[in-house]
Amino acid sequence: MKYRIAWMKGDGVGPEISDAAIEVLDSIQERFSIKFDVIFYDLGDRSKVVRGSALPDDTIEGIKSSDAAIKGPVGESAFESIVAVRQKLDLYANIRPARSYEGIPHVGKIDAIIVRENTEDLYKGIEFEVQGVATSLRIISEKATRRIAKVAAAYAMKRRKHVTVVHKANVLRVSDGLFRRVALEELRNSDLMVDEKYVDAMSMALIRNPEQFDVILTPNVYGDILSDEASQIAGGLGFAASANIGDLNSLFEPVHGSAPDIAGKGVANPYSMVMSLSMMLNHIGIYKSDRKAIQASAVISSVVEKSIKGGTLTPDAGGRLTTREVGRELAKGVREFVQT
Numbered sequence: 001m002k003y004r005i006a007w008m009k010g011d012g013v014g015p016e017i018s019d020a021a022i023e024v025l026d027s028i029q030e031r032f033s034i035k036f037d038v039i040f041y042d043l044g045d046r047s048k049v050v051r052g053s054a055l056p057d058d059t060i061e062g063i064k065s066s067d068a069a070i071k072g073p074v075g076e077s078a079f080e081s082i083v084a085v086r087q088k089l090d091l092y093a094n095i096r097p098a099r100s101y102e103g104i105p106h107v108g109k110i111d112a113i114i115v116r117e118n119t120e121d122l123y124k125g126i127e128f129e130v131q132g133v134a135t136s137l138r139i140i141s142e143k144a145t146r147r148i149a150k151v152a153a154a155y156a157m158k159r160r161k162h163v164t165v166v167h168k169a170n171v172l173r174v175s176d177g178l179f180r181r182v183a184l185e186e187l188r189n190s191d192l193m194v195d196e197k198y199v200d201a202m203s204m205a206l207i208r209n210p211e212q213f214d215v216i217l218t219p220n221v222y223g224d225i226l227s228d229e230a231s232q233i234a235g236g237l238g239f240a241a242s243a244n245i246g247d248l249n250s251l252f253e254p255v256h257g258s259a260p261d262i263a264g265k266g267v268a269n270p271y272s273m274v275m276s277l278s279m280m281l282n283h284i285g286i287y288k289s290d291r292k293a294i295q296a297s298a299v300i301s302s303v304v305e306k307s308i309k310g311g312t313l314t315p316d317a318g319g320r321l322t323t324r325e326v327g328r329e330l331a332k333g334v335r336e337f338v339q340t
Contacts, residue, residue: 012258014072020327044074098230116223238269
């Protein structure tokens with residue numbers, strides 16, 4: 001089997017962590033005899049300067065024609081690039097796992113997934129200013145809420161069968177009221193334990209007792225904020241991967257930013273990019289019914305866990321290795337992996 005992958009290296013540390021992840025992808029090709037046709041496209045700040053657009057037309061077409069897409073972080077042009085991709089291709093499900101690992105200091109033990117509606121809310125970008133008054137329109141629809149609730153239910157059924165719906169319906173009675181009502185309607189039709197929390201209480205509960213959460217269902221903006229909090233609880237954004245999934249296309253990416261202050265120094269943590277690669281392979285395996293791709297994803301996850309525990313880390317995480325060295329060690333771990 002051969003898969004077409006659209007790869008956008010992005011800005012700042014993006015090219016460095018992409019190169020590390022590509023080494024891991026090469027090791028997957030060798031070990032599992034899965035072939036990938038990786039095609040690189042422009043996206044982000046540099047693309048805006050060089051090509052006049054943060055999201056060129058050929059990039060959108062490349063993502064649309066691929067089996068999956070993956071990108072590095074982008075800088076100031078995030079709204080024009082990744083947010084635009086999500087909306088143009090209707091990548092309505094943003095999936096952000098948060099898991100603590102032995103070997104990384106963390107605020108608390110956590111193993112949760114934030115399932116975030118990815119196309120609506122304030123991130124529609126419908127805002128304007130008139131005579132010193134700025135107005136933003138918040139869009140929450142029944143259609144989008146129902147379909148993201150179904151995604152949350154599907155993830156929960158494969159995990160601990162628990163979904164927490166996050167909202168602020170006591171204040172935002174119409175918009176969050178609709179999200180709460182429709183999400184609960186959808187989830188209560190399933191064999192799940194369902195509870196709900198106001199977003200401010202949720203932010204406290206994540207710190208106080210992160211172990212209690214399994215799948216967390218949120219509107220767009222709340223999910224963006226809470227997923228960063230959950231990632232920090234788990235040990236930092238350098239270990240936070242994510243997926244943007246629609247009915248026809250998918251795009252995987254690290255949660256963190258482009259970190260221009262350390263770009264080119266060879267010290268960027270590549271784990272978030274490698275974990276995003278693992279999520280991408282699992283997604284391909286499920287949607288293409290390819291057991292090898294699912295196995296490859298599982299091997300990367302196992303190698304990541306073992307490597308973190310063993311101290312294969314960049315300086316930001318307490319290690320001494322460069323970005324490239326971590327990538328090479330992870331690739332070696334995949335080649336030499338023995339199932340126990």
